[in-house]
Every structure is written in C-alpha cells, then in structure tokens.
Amino acid sequence: MQFLEDKVIAVTGGGRGIGRATAIDAAKAGAKVVVADYGVEMDGSEPSSDVADDVVAEIKAAGGEAIAIANDVGSMAGGNAIIEAAMDTYGRIDGAVCVAGNLRERMLFNMSEEEWDEVIRVHLKGTFSVYRNAAAIMRKQDGGGSLIAFTSGVWALGSIAQPNYASAKGGIVSLNYSTAVAMQRYGVRSNVIAPVANTRMSANVPGGLAETGEPEDISPMAVYLLSDQSKEITGQVYTVVGKRISVWSQPKEVRSMFTDERWTPASIHERIGTTIKHEELDMFTIMKEMAARAAAVKAAEESAGTV
Ligand SMILES: NC(=O)c1ccc[n+]([C@@H]2O[C@H](COP(=O)([O-])OP(=O)(O)OC[C@H]3O[C@@H](n4cnc5c(N)ncnc54)[C@H](O)[C@@H]3O)[C@@H](O)[C@H]2O)c1
Known part of the structure; x- marks a missing residue:
C-alpha cells in the first residue's frame, strides 16, 4: 500500500520549487494530483x-x-x-497543499499599500481560498482530509525588509490553529511546514542561508502529513530543512505578574524587568550572524578581485 494510494491531492505553487517536488512525490506515492500554478515571476507578473x-x-511520463x-x-x-x-x-479532494507564494521586499517605512496587499493576498488569502473551499467538501466526505x-x-x-511576507506567514500559522480546532470533529486536519530550500525564492538572502537543502528534502514531510499514517497529527508547525525536521512549540504565556491594586505605569515599571524578564528577539542574534556572513563573502570577493 502506497502512502497516498487512491487519494486526490491539490498542490498550489505546484509548478516550481517546493510545490513541484511535492506534486511529483505525491504522484509517486500514488495520488492523483491537481498541479495548480499561475506560472508567475517572483513579483507575481x-x-x-x-x-x-x-x-x-x-508526472504522466513517470x-x-x-x-x-x-x-x-x-x-x-x-x-x-x-x-x-x-x-x-x-470526484473527491483528500488533501490540499498551499505552497504558492510571491515576494515584494521593502523596509516598513517605504512599503506601498500595493506591496503590502499583494503579498498578504497571495500568501494568506491564497491559503484561505483553498482551505475554505477544500474544507467545505472534506467535512462531508468519508475520510475527512x-x-x-x-x-x-x-x-x-x-x-x-519583509513586513508584508512575515505578517502573511504569521497569519497562516493562526489560520492553521483555527482550522485544526474547528475541523477536528469532521476528521479534517491542518498542519504547517516552514521550509528552507534552494529555490528562486531563497536565492537572494544577503550572505546566503546558514542551513539549507533541496525542495526534495521538504516533500516527504508533506506526503507524510497528507497520508492516513499521520491522522493523529493536527495543528502543528514544522521546520523542514535538509536532513532536519523540527517541531515548533505551541505558543503560550510564559511568565505573569500580579498586583493587589490596579496596575499603574509606575508599578509596572518597578516590577516588569525582574518579574516578566523579557527574552531578546532571536532575530537580533541572527542579524549579527547574517552581517558577519555577508562581510566574509564581500572580503572573499574583494581578495579574489571579482568586485
Ligand atoms: N525556499 C525557501 O527557502 C523558503 C523559505 C521559507 C518559506 N518558503 C515558502 O515555501 C513556499 C514555496 O516557495 P518556493 O521557494 O518553492 O518558491 P518558488 O518561487 O520556487 O515557487 C512558488 C510558486 O508559486 C507560484 N505562484 C506565485 N503566485 C501565485 C498565485 N497568485 N497563484 C498561484 N500560483 C502562484 C509561482 O508561479 C511559483 O511557481 C512559499 O510559500 C514560500 O514562502 C520557502
């Protein structure tokens, strides 16, 4: 028995990169595949x-x-x-994988309304549009989805320089949680993959990626999550990169402080540093590492005489 035997799977962004690898691997695992791709440039044109x-x-040739x-x-x-x-x-839809995406990079203070809207539209609405229509059918069919x-x-x-993209991706994680809790009673599951792979989308990261792999390293996890073998798993977020798969923690409050009276700005100020104890954003550390990698690449190019 193959992992996706007799299943019908739709893959958005299935024409390139990670979506392409997922569509091909789903077909190899026995699925009938709807390869959905608008075939656009990175900016959507x-x-x-x-x-x-x-x-x-x-897929047909194979x-x-x-x-x-x-x-x-x-x-x-x-x-x-x-x-x-x-x-x-x-005649049915057993799985939908929402991979399609675009990029419009700009600092927050320079970003246009159009750049914001277009990225939120393709990533977040582009996930909702498929989730919503697939869920309406999956909740009524034998086997869920x-x-x-x-x-x-x-x-x-x-x-x-990606406030639009990061916000869309955060919205997708929230949609995942809402879908998982609302659809469990219908046997419909939702999970999220945060991939890193060498594709056109990852090609211009300043200084290159510290850890990466190929689209074919991501697709086995998508196939597994589509299959009945993972039917107990829902509402999870995984990083998949190269030979590594990691699961994200479920976000939760970590520390609280209480007062007998109503809080005042002064009493908050007095207690917040010692009681709440903020953690520094991981991105501040990552930014230092990225700057060091970019400087090393520039120094190597300068010494090789290529710039
Ligand atoms: N590659 C990475 O390292 C990386 C890292 C983090 C997240 N991701 C995410 O993984 C997904 C796949 O990325 P990729 O690297 O394979 O990108 P890619 O650019 O290689 O492929 C994206 C595909 O989506 C299609 N597409 C774009 N807009 C569309 C639309 N409006 N309707 C339908 N199809 C559309 C494109 O034509 C393209 O074929 C994206 O959601 C991306 O944000 C990728």
Whole structure:
C-alpha cells in the first residue's frame, strides 16, 4: 500500500520549487494530483500555464496521474476553481497543499499599500481560498482530509525588509490553529511546514542561508502529513530543512505578574524587568550572524578581485 494510494491531492505553487517536488512525490506515492500554478515571476507578473503543464507532463511520463490548472490563488474564485477541478476530474479532494507564494521586499517605512496587499493576498488569502473551499467538501466526505500550509521561520522571528511576507506567514500559522480546532470533529486536519530550500525564492538572502537543502528534502514531510499514517497529527508547525525536521512549540504565556491594586505605569515599571524578564528577539542574534556572513563573502570577493 502506497502512502497516498487512491487519494486526490491539490498542490498550489505546484509548478516550481517546493510545490513541484511535492506534486511529483505525491504522484509517486500514488495520488492523483491537481498541479495548480499561475506560472508567475517572483513579483507575481507574467502568468503562464507552462510551469503547471510541464509538471503534469513529468508526472504522466513517470506513469502517474495529474491535471494542470493555471490560476491565481489569491481570489476566492481561484481557490474554488482548484478544488472544483479536483472534484470534476477525480470526484473527491483528500488533501490540499498551499505552497504558492510571491515576494515584494521593502523596509516598513517605504512599503506601498500595493506591496503590502499583494503579498498578504497571495500568501494568506491564497491559503484561505483553498482551505475554505477544500474544507467545505472534506467535512462531508468519508475520510475527512488533510490541509497543509506553508509558512516561514520569519512568522515568529520577524524579517527586516519583509513586513508584508512575515505578517502573511504569521497569519497562516493562526489560520492553521483555527482550522485544526474547528475541523477536528469532521476528521479534517491542518498542519504547517516552514521550509528552507534552494529555490528562486531563497536565492537572494544577503550572505546566503546558514542551513539549507533541496525542495526534495521538504516533500516527504508533506506526503507524510497528507497520508492516513499521520491522522493523529493536527495543528502543528514544522521546520523542514535538509536532513532536519523540527517541531515548533505551541505558543503560550510564559511568565505573569500580579498586583493587589490596579496596575499603574509606575508599578509596572518597578516590577516588569525582574518579574516578566523579557527574552531578546532571536532575530537580533541572527542579524549579527547574517552581517558577519555577508562581510566574509564581500572580503572573499574583494581578495579574489571579482568586485
Ligand atoms: N525556499 C525557501 O527557502 C523558503 C523559505 C521559507 C518559506 N518558503 C515558502 O515555501 C513556499 C514555496 O516557495 P518556493 O521557494 O518553492 O518558491 P518558488 O518561487 O520556487 O515557487 C512558488 C510558486 O508559486 C507560484 N505562484 C506565485 N503566485 C501565485 C498565485 N497568485 N497563484 C498561484 N500560483 C502562484 C509561482 O508561479 C511559483 O511557481 C512559499 O510559500 C514560500 O514562502 C520557502
């Protein structure tokens, strides 16, 4: 018995990078796959149906079953069309993996409304549009279903020039929790992967990535979470990179302070440092490491005479 035998799985962003690896591995595991990809450039421009078509051709050449759909996940109609394509062709939807994403990088104080909206739309609404339409069918079908979304470590760490992207990725984690608690009674699960892999999206990180791997290192975890073998798992967030899989803690309050009277700014000031004891943001440490890596790359280029 293969991990995804007889299952119908939709993968958004299935034409490139991590989505492509997931679509191909899902088909290898026995799934019928809806490869959904708008075929756009990193900033969302120049849509093309070629990338989804190419992955479908690759799956079919290897003896698998797949159909392509090239539409924008950032609208309700776009998300619905993906689920309808699965229903029209295969008659059910067992899993949906929301991988599609774009980038519009800018410092907070320079970011335009359009740059904010477009990234929130594609990542967060593009996950909601698929989750919502898949869940409406999964809750009524035998066997429920498995939903998987993609976040990034920046959802919790913050990101210097990606306030839109980090906020969308944080919203996706919150959507995961809400979906997990609301849909458990219907046998529908939701989990999130925070990947790191060499793709066009990760190509321009200043100083390079400290830890990375290939898209094919991520897809086995997606296949596992889609399968019935993981049916007890819901509401989790995993980092997947290279040979490492880590689970995130469930966010919770860690320390409290109490007063007999109502708090005043002065009494808060007096107690907060010793009682609440703030932790420094991990990103401050990461920023120092990134600066050191960027400086080392620049020094190596200068000594090699390439700049
Ligand atoms: N690569 C990494 O290291 C990394 C790190 C953290 C998070 N992620 C996340 O993983 C996911 C996949 O990233 P990737 O590196 O494979 O990127 P990628 O750019 O290689 O692939 C993304 C795909 O999404 C498609 N897409 C973009 N906008 C779309 C839209 N509106 N509708 C439908 N399809 C659309 C693109 O055409 C593209 O094929 C993204 O959500 C990304 O934020 C990646």
